[in-house]
Amino acid sequence: MRVMYVGSLAPSATSRHRRLAIERLGHQVIDFDTDPYQSRGGRILSAIRVRTLVGRAIHALNRDLVAVAQHHHPDLIWFDKATYVWAKTVKWCRNNGLFTVHYNIDNPFGPRNDPGWRLLLEALPEYDLHLVQRDINLEDYRSAGARDVYMLRTAYEPTLHFPPPEGWSDTDRPHAVAFIGHPYDKRAQFLTDLWQRHEIPLKIWGAAWPALLSPDAKKALWMGNGVYDDLYRETIWRSRACLSFVTHSNCDDVAHKSFEIAACGGFLMAEDTPGHRAHFADGEEAVLFHSVDDCAEKLRAYLADETDRSRIATAGRKRCEQSGYGNDARIGKVIKYIIKNYNL
Structure with missing residues (x-):
């Protein structure tokens, strides 16, 4: 399967770890790194952008995302915490036969009141499938109009998280x-x-x-x-x-x-x-x-x-x-669910 991966690809980002797992599972991955758009203009402008969710960087991200998807036409687009993606961008993907998956490690419905959720909540009903890591979010997303919601717990990354050398004490x-x-x-x-x-x-x-x-x-x-x-x-x-x-x-x-x-x-x-x-x-x-x-x-x-x-x-x-608490096992279950239920 050809998967376009939309998310942070910073070396320490857990989103990058999920992207690596998809590739290790044998799928071709097309990268779309959101970091250059999120950091554009420096720290102060980035902080303002998170709160206002407007500006040239957000426009550029959506424009470029459509262009890359149009060029590669993947089977599936995996969005990782897509707080800058417009509803009309997701709708364009679906209308052009691209299966859209959104994973959110955080909680837009929680009491912490983090900024920056408006665009994601507007786009939420447009995605084919949402992946969440909390039981409580299953109903939250359905109540907000999600078409389908499936559990993807957080995981360890096997290339980074492994035991010390033998004899460690x-x-x-x-x-x-x-x-x-x-x-x-x-x-x-x-x-x-x-x-x-x-x-x-x-x-x-x-x-x-x-x-x-x-x-x-x-x-x-x-x-x-x-x-x-x-x-x-x-x-x-x-x-x-x-x-x-x-x-x-x-x-x-x-x-x-x-x-x-x-x-x-x-x-x-x-x-x-x-x-x-x-x-x-x-x-x-x-x-x-x-x-x-x-x-x-x-x-x-x-x-x-x-x-x-x-x-x-x-x-x-x-x-x-x-018990399969690593990225490969967790994401492997998700991909099997998608293939079985959506015939990809």
């Missing part, structure tokens, strides 16, 4: 507890309490943390802005325990990061949710916590027991492989 892990990510919800207070009240040794990587941590906490905990790709994987390798939270303000029930940590062979400590329980056996393939006190108690026990941590981390990695 605590002597190779200078960090006791790590959190890599954004300070959504009440994470700053949670991690400060772990460090200050429970005296858990902890390090944080990610942007925006300095504004939410006290000067003492920042000095003790914050290691700098986010780590990506090889450095992200190696930071997981070099940590004895890795924390993972769901983003409640985005109505998440399972964290993308949880699949990545487990796939990297890391010891996963994740927030206790139905979604995490559905994907990992608590105490066997990951360890789940329901409060800061519960998290601290479990961290103390497991940090002192390398053997048990290694057992759980190995089982977590095995669960990822056997």
